[in-house]
Amino acid sequence: MTARTATVEAVGSPKAVRIRTFLANPWGKPRFLAGFAWLYILWSLAPVIIAVQISFNAGRSRSIFQGFSLQWYQGIFDSTSENFDASLLEALGQSLKLAIITMPIATILGVTLAIGLARWRGRGSGAGNTLMLFPLVTPELVMGTGLFLIFTNLFDGFVKLGTFAQVLGLVTFSISYVVIVTRGRLFAIGRETEEAAMDLGASPAGAMFRVLIPLLAPAIFSSAFIVFAITIDDFVISQFLCIAGCQTIPMKIYAAARNAGNPSLNGLATIMMLTSLVAVVCAVLILRRSNRKQGKSGSAVEDFARFEI
Amino acid sequence: MPTPTGDVVGQRRWYYPALAVPGLGWLIVLFLMPFFAIAAVAFGGVDAIFAAPAPAWNPLEWDFATFGSVLRELTGGGAARIYFNRTIVYVAISVSACVLIGYPVAYYTARHGGRLKVLLLSLMIAPFWMSYLMRMLAWVNLLADRPDEPGLINRILTATPFFQEPVNWAAGDVAHLTVILGLVYGYIPFFILPLYASLDRIDGSQLEAARDLGGAPRSTFWRVTLPLSRQGILAGVVIVMLPMFGDYYTPDLMSAQNKTRMIGNRINELIHTSGKSPQGASLTLLLSGFVAILMIYYLVSVSRAAKEARQ
DSSP: OHHHHHHHHHHOOHHHHHHHHHHHOTTTSTHHHHHHHHHHHHHHHHHHHHHHHHHTBSSSOSSSOOSBOOHHHHHHHOTTSTTOOHHHHHHHHHHHHHHHHHHHHHHHHHHHHHHHHHHOOSHHHHHHHHHHHHHHHSOHHHHHHHHHHHHHHTSTTTOOTTHHHHHHHHHHHHHHHHHHHHHHHHHHHOSHHHHHHHHTTOOHHHHIIIIIHHHHHHHHHHHHHHHHHHHHHOOHHHHHTOSSSOOOHHHHHHHHTTSSOOTHHHHHHHHHHHHHHHHHHHHHHHHHHHHHHTTOOSOHHHHHHTOOO | OOOOOHHHHHHHHHHHHHHHHHHHHHHIIIIIHHHHHHHHHHTSEEOTTTOOEEOOOSGGGOOOHHHHHHHHHHHTTSHHHHHHHHHHHHHHHHHHHHHHHHHHHHHHHHHHOGGGHHHHHHHHHGGGGSOHHHHHHHHHHHTOOOTTSOOHHHHHHHHSTTOSSOOOTTSSTHHHHHHHHHHHHHHHHHHHHHHHHHHHHSOHHHHHHHHHTTOOHHHHIIIIIHHHTHHHHHHHHHHHHHHHHTOOHHHHHHTOOGGGOOHHHHHHHHHTSTTOHHHHHHHHHHHHHHHHHHHHHHHHHHHHHHHHHHO
């Protein structure tokens, strides 16, 4: 007791000690760090929140909020509105169309590729794995240029630029994400259950459809939602593979952001953002449910944050 | 142990490669072959009448004249060199800013997140899944400079005694800063997430050991945490660098000035100009070669880390 009082007296009041330790090492206690992290989050989200607020603007301005109204959403959906711009609804339709068509194709190709690569113990599997990883790290500009040049030169007989070409490009772009999500789950399941099924007389196809696919279901559904979120947000590939009549929402933003537009553009961006966030939340919830069933600790959000190659 | 019949073994051997075939075939035709198409256009000619590219599909007929002139333009002092240098400067500054801002944030979330970890992570992941273009649009609105309706940033600045007029962020020397802001804002979530993963993997007992052996918090950080997170930093740096080198929409949206155009803007322009696609394709090949070093480094280091994690 006396010793402790003595030290406090020696260095000053508790408050002074706290300030001195903070100054000696501001990183030691996380106060400074905490402030920094929350400031970062504010910086990363506030501009988007303001952009969403502007979509509800009562005035024409895209920079000053002048009161609440839904008129700019009417400008997207209501053809009788004075602000109606048909190209906005067309862009929304095209974005949804691309995402909905791409989702099943990329998911099926990606899931079969993931199972094939994970269970195939041969020379080709290493090369296949490497090939599968490259689309994840190739700049989209390079992929877009390549697809544009091959579609307009070599495949020009049967691929016309437009929705078909965009779907081909988006599937190519998103297959690898499906493989990554599915592969993580495949490693977690292991080979034992399938091998048990085959020892009991199931054929490889039987074991796959009756044992492996049901176990993989959460990963399959969540990767489908991820494909949806990726394709609805995609800009570069959709733009390179379109000439006319296939404008998506990001393309519309790119074309109109610097012009004197009206807040309907923000409304369109808000709709797109909500759609892809809903898709991602679905993906997280599906993974979380399956983690809980398996009694796995840790949250699905954390798994999602670790989502990496 | 029951021995599988020869029939099943034979079926098993072919079954899994066969499953991989459609996916691999798709990637070969629509991912690998496009690179060949880029090469064929770069090393081909241009149709004299229609100004359409006349690709050389046969490698024996490849003509390196256009490619050579683009390469000389890049190594000499031509337009491509200016764009390329600017790209390097933008990327270097933006990536450094990503590290300086991103590291403390990832570190705090991984080490001190506590009960708020899931909330912090969700808020950090959210921008990752918002459209990049939407996030740029948000900044275009914030930085608006029309005198009758200035954006929020200019309203704050003109309220201070230092600025009388709204700043035109898209033009002048400040435009470089605006584009760099756009790049940092756009790509930093992609840096933070892999770094967070690697910081989160660090075993707490290693930090305790450092403390037990007398390490002060600061030296524990510099001598234990930082070296252990090196892989995460490098992975994050590469993963934000790659798309930055192929970026053309950030300068277009944030500034749209000649002086902020990057190499991606040049490629985008050449590819869509009639008669210029061989130049565009040559520049794309050179850019791909340049980033291939980064890509391969990333893939090798990540697959090594994955193998270690599985053992």
